[in-house]
Amino acid sequence: MVRFDARDPAEPVAAWSDDGRLTALPADPRLLGDPGPVLVLAAHADDETLGAGGLIALASRAGRAVTVVVVSDGAASHPGSSTTSTDALRVERAAEARAALDELGAGIELVLLGVADGGLQEARADLRSRLASIVAERRPTLVLAPWRGDGHRDHRVLGEIAADLVGPGADADGGAGSAPALFEYPIWLWHWGAPEHPDVPWGDLVRVELDAPARDAAARALDRYASQVRPLSGSAGDEAVLRPDFLVHFARDAEYLVRRAPAPAPDRPAAARFDETHARRADPWGVTTRWYERRKRALTLASLPDETYGSVLEIGCSIGVVTAELAHRADAVLALDVSEVAVGHARARLADRPHVRVERADVTRGLPTDGPVDLVLLSEVGYYLDADQFERLLDEVERVLAPAGTVVACHWRHGADDFRQSADDVHAALARRPGLSSLVHHVEADFVLDVRSRDPRSVADRTGLR
Numbered sequence: 001m002v003r004f005d006a007r008d009p010a011e012p013v014a015a016w017s018d019d020g021r022l023t024a025l026p027a028d029p030r031l032l033g034d035p036g037p038v039l040v041l042a043a044h045a046d047d048e049t050l051g052a053g054g055l056i057a058l059a060s061r062a063g064r065a066v067t068v069v070v071v072s073d074g075a076a077s078h079p080g081s082s083t084t085s086t087d088a089l090r091v092e093r094a095a096e097a098r099a100a101l102d103e104l105g106a107g108i109e110l111v112l113l114g115v116a117d118g119g120l121q122e123a124r125a126d127l128r129s130r131l132a133s134i135v136a137e138r139r140p141t142l143v144l145a146p147w148r149g150d151g152h153r154d155h156r157v158l159g160e161i162a163a164d165l166v167g168p169g170a171d172a173d174g175g176a177g178s179a180p181a182l183f184e185y186p187i188w189l190w191h192w193g194a195p196e197h198p199d200v201p202w203g204d205l206v207r208v209e210l211d212a213p214a215r216d217a218a219a220r221a222l223d224r225y226a227s228q229v230r231p232l233s234g235s236a237g238d239e240a241v242l243r244p245d246f247l248v249h250f251a252r253d254a255e256y257l258v259r260r261a262p263a264p265a266p267d268r269p270a271a272a273r274f275d276e277t278h279a280r281r282a283d284p285w286g287v288t289t290r291w292y293e294r295r296k297r298a299l300t301l302a303s304l305p306d307e308t309y310g311s312v313l314e315i316g317c318s319i320g321v322v323t324a325e326l327a328h329r330a331d332a333v334l335a336l337d338v339s340e341v342a343v344g345h346a347r348a349r350l351a352d353r354p355h356v357r358v359e360r361a362d363v364t365r366g367l368p369t370d371g372p373v374d375l376v377l378l379s380e381v382g383y384y385l386d387a388d389q390f391e392r393l394l395d396e397v398e399r400v401l402a403p404a405g406t407v408v409a410c411h412w413r414h415g416a417d418d419f420r421q422s423a424d425d426v427h428a429a430l431a432r433r434p435g436l437s438s439l440v441h442h443v444e445a446d447f448v449l450d451v452r453s454r455d456p457r458s459v460a461d462r463t464g465l466r
Contacts, residue, residue: 004151004192010246011194019195025207028259030181032058032208036141037065039134039180041162043120043146043154044077045070045097046225046242051185052144053104053218054210054255059142060105061213067109067138070097071127071158076117077228080237084227092227100221120157121415121422128161135165140180147184147258149199151192153415159184183257190249198276201258208255215253222250270362270384273418274339278319282345285380287321296447300379300410301325303440303451305459309374313400315363315393316381320346326377327353334369336361363396364389371400378409382426383419390421390429398435404455407436412447423448 016022038059042048048056048068060066074093075086084092094112101108113130115123135143145162146155167182183206186193193200210218222229229247232238277284287293300322309330317323317335319342326333333356337343346358361368364385376397382390397407409430411423427448431438437456442449460466 004188006188006191006241006243006246008191010191010243010249012245013248013252015194016190016249021195021202022205022207022254022256025205025256027208028183028206028257030142031055031183031206031257032062034141034181035062035064036180037067037138038142038144039138039140040066040068041131041143041145041158042068042070043152043158044072044117045074045093046100046222046228047146047155047185047187048144049100049104049218049221049225050250051146051187052255052257053100053221053250054214055144055208055257056101056108057104057214057217057221058208058210060108065109065138066105066107067111067134067140068097068101069111069113069131069134070094071113071115071120072117072154073112073114074117077241078232078237081232081235083233083235083238089227093225096225096227100224103221103224104217118154120154124157124161127158128164131161132165135180140166143180143182144257145182145184147186147189147201149201149258150186150188152188155187157415183259185255185257191246204258205256206259208257210253210255215251219251222247270338271340271360274337275341278339278341278345283319285318287318292446296410296449297322297325299442300377300408300449303442303449304329304375304408305406305439305451305453305455305457305462306375311371311373311402312375312377313367313369313373314377314379315367315397316379317346317358318342318380320349320358322377322379323350323356323358324353326375327356330375331355333357334359334373336363336368338362363393367396367400369400372402372405373400374402374405376401376405376407378407380411382409382411382429383415383421383423386420387425387429390426394429394433398433401454404453406439406451406453406455408449408451410447410449413444414446 040048040052040056056066073090075090077089098110101110115127143162143166146159148156148159162182166180228241231240312326312330312333314323314335317337323333323335323346335346335358340360343358343360350356409427411426413423427450430450435454436452439453440451
């Protein structure tokens, strides 16, 4: 999955212009050739202008009815500000959105949904229902939404909802007739991406030529977002959210959209995706360096109900950091990962542990053991599988689990580009298994940890304290 920090320098514009492929991209007649209504979905106020401001200006000038739905309240843009409250930011960003749309064209409708900034995943069901009503009422022939591969969780969630509502294969809500054309606009791609980056969707990108009036309108609209493009004050925490070296990417004579863009990660074979991830960085998720990861690992290991185990199965071992900890507490460990690159790193880390075996395996095709296994660890792996795949994996886990065996699951709750379900969905599926009693259920804003066992006894009971 793409990870980036907006405070870091953006990829230079020259890297794209020198490559030449952007200028050679085709147009798509569905963007400008239809007189019907246009619906633009924005996760945050300014997304619509950054991603499609010129196109909105062209559509409005052509007399098309344009509705822009800004989903979040934008109040989290400056979490470290000591001069501007979240309530003031909420009001300011709504006013900026209205002013920006007035620059793009007369009569553009603005709908503010007021979802908590950063909280689209948590509001997903309600948000889908509200957007379905808007689609049914406005009956657009063109829908623009954030690109699902942009690397920002709110962008991904809104893009997924849009695809679910109006994308290829979606049912037309509200009887609107044929489904509208759906295009997704990238924003943060221009920050973290480069022409040769494997996640650039070259095969689906199309180009929208902008004339001078459309370019000027988009530039004026972006300037209306003073809270984002200029510092709130000279105090720490009030810095501009959008860096100048990022903003220059939106001063070009064309805009670029993704047509029928699938969520990028699940469509590539899992092994290839994770091989790429581990090849780019030896420790992709910072499990050896980040306090968050070290703390989560300590909590997971401390939650195990038994001090030692005969046999342990770890599903999704990555580079073998947790595996090394489990090796201290088990007679035998079988660690699995779908990535051959990750397996190589883990084998090197565990070379001096003869009782540990690391194997490449795709667990969607079954587990390469008949058990019995005393402990199964599923850490940060369940959400990469869809619901049916995960249910089949749980069937396999129960097949190999010893009569008193334990299952431990721990997952990140904030979502990512390549997740097929949420952490909470994964743990709810585990909780539905009637033969596994809950020993630990630990929930934080960032992760959820469950320990379930065929042996319902507490640690005190297991150790003779009661």
